[in-house]
Structure formats: structure tokens, C-alpha cells
Amino acid sequence: MFHDPLYAAAHPIPLDQVILYSAPMVIPITGPVIIDGAVAVSRGRVVHVGTRRWVLEALQQDMAPHGHITERHWDGLITPGLINAHTHLQYTSMSKVAQGSYSSFHEWELAFNAVYDQPETLPSWRESANLGARLMVQAGTTAAADIVTDPEAAGALSSQSMHGIAYWEVMDWHNADWKASGVSELVSHLGRMNAEQLPSIGISPHAPYTLETSPFVDLPDIARQLDIRLHIHLAETPLEAGDRDTSLTTYSSTAWRDQDWNSYQQLRQAGKGASAIQFLDQLGSLGPDVHIAHGVWADKEDRRILRQRGVGVALCPRSNRITVTGKDAPIREYLEEGNLLAIGTDSLSSSPSLDVLDDAAMIYDIAREQGYTNDDLSHRIIRMLTLGGAEVMGMHVGPGRIGQINAGATADLAFFDIPISSTTPQGIETALEDFVRHGAGTNRATVISSHLTYNDNAFEADSI
Numbered sequence: 001m002f003h004d005p006l007y008a009a010a011h012p013i014p015l016d017q018v019i020l021y022s023a024p025m026v027i028p029i030t031g032p033v034i035i036d037g038a039v040a041v042s043r044g045r046v047v048h049v050g051t052r053r054w055v056l057e058a059l060q061q062d063m064a065p066h067g068h069i070t071e072r073h074w075d076g077l078i079t080p081g082l083i084n085a086h087t088h089l090q091y092t093s094m095s096k097v098a099q100g101s102y103s104s105f106h107e108w109e110l111a112f113n114a115v116y117d118q119p120e121t122l123p124s125w126r127e128s129a130n131l132g133a134r135l136m137v138q139a140g141t142t143a144a145a146d147i148v149t150d151p152e153a154a155g156a157l158s159s160q161s162m163h164g165i166a167y168w169e170v171m172d173w174h175n176a177d178w179k180a181s182g183v184s185e186l187v188s189h190l191g192r193m194n195a196e197q198l199p200s201i202g203i204s205p206h207a208p209y210t211l212e213t214s215p216f217v218d219l220p221d222i223a224r225q226l227d228i229r230l231h232i233h234l235a236e237t238p239l240e241a242g243d244r245d246t247s248l249t250t251y252s253s254t255a256w257r258d259q260d261w262n263s264y265q266q267l268r269q270a271g272k273g274a275s276a277i278q279f280l281d282q283l284g285s286l287g288p289d290v291h292i293a294h295g296v297w298a299d300k301e302d303r304r305i306l307r308q309r310g311v312g313v314a315l316c317p318r319s320n321r322i323t324v325t326g327k328d329a330p331i332r333e334y335l336e337e338g339n340l341l342a343i344g345t346d347s348l349s350s351s352p353s354l355d356v357l358d359d360a361a362m363i364y365d366i367a368r369e370q371g372y373t374n375d376d377l378s379h380r381i382i383r384m385l386t387l388g389g390a391e392v393m394g395m396h397v398g399p400g401r402i403g404q405i406n407a408g409a410t411a412d413l414a415f416f417d418i419p420i421s422s423t424t425p426q427g428i429e430t431a432l433e434d435f436v437r438h439g440a441g442t443n444r445a446t447v448i449s450s451h452l453t454y455n456d457n458a459f460e461a462d463s464i
């Protein structure tokens, strides 16, 4: 629906139906925590957010003469719908892979391929992907960066009216084959996804160890022509780590320019110490329209490059342990240096749940173990779960914006059963920390574009 805010301001349409969600605590993300707050929603968007008293007052001027306000009170915490910044919903039926234990990333890959290559033993990719989307909604997630490998899985986000981006995955191409048939295959897949009227599509060049150089040059070029976004698995495995101390000038040196490298692997075999992040940066594959998943093996120079190019990182700590990436991401350094961060569960083939709060809890613990001592940790993780996720997909500003509760934003909300026992400053901090560390499994209702999409006895049945 086209919405022109300036036209709307000059021609206000009185509201007939408004739902007022009120709660002892509302986290709008773009402003301070609100005590005894309320969120008014109508026609898919937030009308007002603030204290319950202020919102009711402000609504008076917006209502049609016989307009109706329905209040739904929730005795807990209201947040924007959470955003899962890295997943593959189609692998929801592959949870037995995540249940194994592996001694290396390669061993996990072999176990993954053994199951993936026998799709006849699994439900259809469509069923699997749609089930994953439903599990996310139940966990309070309303948007995701979803990587799609098989076309039947492309409609998962839409099946639940979720927001986010379905990224078409491109992997396993050598340069010559890519030029000969890869580009045309890609275009036909994107055309098919477009014909299905998926709300938002992107491209996911898989990783530097499954694609040679040409696709990493062409895919960003194609995506940028089409104004669509990119999402890459990067710095996930030890193979992608640089093997020497790098400095600002390392790869503007002749060592880089003397040769066109066919692949990252070839560069490494020639004894060059570039990390995968530096390699892709040299190819022009990075930028503010890109976010990467994992970022485990990102050293200081790599993190600087990510900041310099405006590339966000979706941290997936539980997946990293299961797939044996060799260590945890440098979360403390990312936080202290100010990288753009979001959180993803990855898929059920490498993670025990699709509840992004399970990863939030682990990020909290890892940051503390790594020596991050600032008292803003809960706040920063809540930002990763919401606005950070929106930002890495370019959905944090403008019409349809998500990951925040403010006037005009998309009305995506989650309702957590977190006790709000005290409204002193310390009580508020305790509630925020409870949410981050123990919030998994406590979502009781989910609103997407102002529709109550999931309701686990949070509100009376007749109010659906």
C-alpha cells in the first residue's frame, strides 16, 4: 500500500478501529524504556507510543466520531517484533544434523550433505520452511534474513506475513561455469521469485570456499543494479582467517595487484596471508548493502574493514559451537570497537532452536567471559535483536521500517512473560537483563502489521 506521509498529514483520515496494547513496560528501542506504556496500532502501523495516559490523550484527535479503541493489556514486557538476522528456514526439518557432535566444520558439512542429498527422506522444502517461519513467530520473531537454496522454500516468510528478505543462495561455481550458465540461472531464479510476489528478495553469495572470484564480482554488481541486498557467510571457518598481522596498507601493495586471483583458495595457496574479508573487500563485494553471517575469524583489520564499508555482522554463537568453527566470535572487540551487530539463529541443521533469544543469552555470557565489563550489555544486545537486525537489512528507516516502536513504524510487536516487579532504575535494569538472559521461550503473543498472528492465551480468544 502506497503511503505518502505528507499527503496524510494534510488529509488526515480519522481512525475507526485502534487497538491499544498496554503493559507495565514497553521497550520502543528508539527511545527510553516506558513504564506503564501503551502502543496504539491501526492499519498495519503504529499510531502512537508512550505512557498509556499520553497515548489515550493523543488518540482523541485521531479518532472518527464513532471510532473504537480496544485495549489489550499485557502484564509483562512489550518489544518490537524480534529480528533473526541469519537463518535458512528451509532446513527446519534437518534438526538431526544439529544433534550430532562433530570434530571439525568439514565433518559437520559432510553430515549436512548426507541428509540434504536425500530430500525424499524429509518433508518438502516448502513444508519445512513454512514450519520454521511458524516457529519463529511463536518465539516473537517478525522478520528474518532467510537464505533460500531451493525455490520451493522461497515463500516461507510470506507464509506467516513476516517481514525481512528471502536471499537466493548462489554456491558451488567455478569461474568458467559461472560465466557460461551461472548468471542466466540466477536471473531465471530471481524472475521466478519475483513472479511469486515475494515482498523482498536478495542474493546470498554463499562463501569464499564455495565460489571462485567471478561470482563474487558479478553478484554484487547484479544486486546493486537491481537495488537488492546481499548476505554472505564470511569469516565463519578457520580457513578464512588471515595468517599474518595485517595493516592498513597490506593489500594496496603490489602483492595484491600483481595478479588476478581465480579464487580465495588460490591466493592462500600462493602464500598470501589475506583473510577472506580482505579478499572480498578487494573484489568490491562489501558495502552498506551487505551483511555477513558469523564473522568469527575477523581480526582487528577485518573488523575495521567491516566498519569502514558499513557491513553489519549477524552473530550466530550456538551454530558456531555445533559446526566447530574453532572459536567464538570476538564479541567483546566488536562491541568495544563499535561494529554494527545483529543476531541470527542459523538453521535447525546447526542450532537447537529458532528462538533468537537463546543466542542472545549466549552472547551475553561470551561477552562477559571475553572481558566486556560495561553495564550497557543488556541494552546493546536488545538493540542487536531489533534495530540492529533491521539495519543490516536496510529496513531501519523510511516507510515500512521495523525493529522499533514509534509513530508510523510497522506495527510488529512481541509480548514477553517477563516479570516487571519494580520500576526503580535498578528494577528496570533487572527486567532488561532477565529478558536477554532468560527470555527464550517466554513470548506469549506476536503482532505482525497490527494483526495478532500468534496468541498463547495472552489475550482473550475473542480478541483475535
Ligand SMILES: [Zn+2]
Residues within 6 Å of the ligand: 086, 087, 088, 233, 293, 346, 347
Ligand atoms: Zn548459515
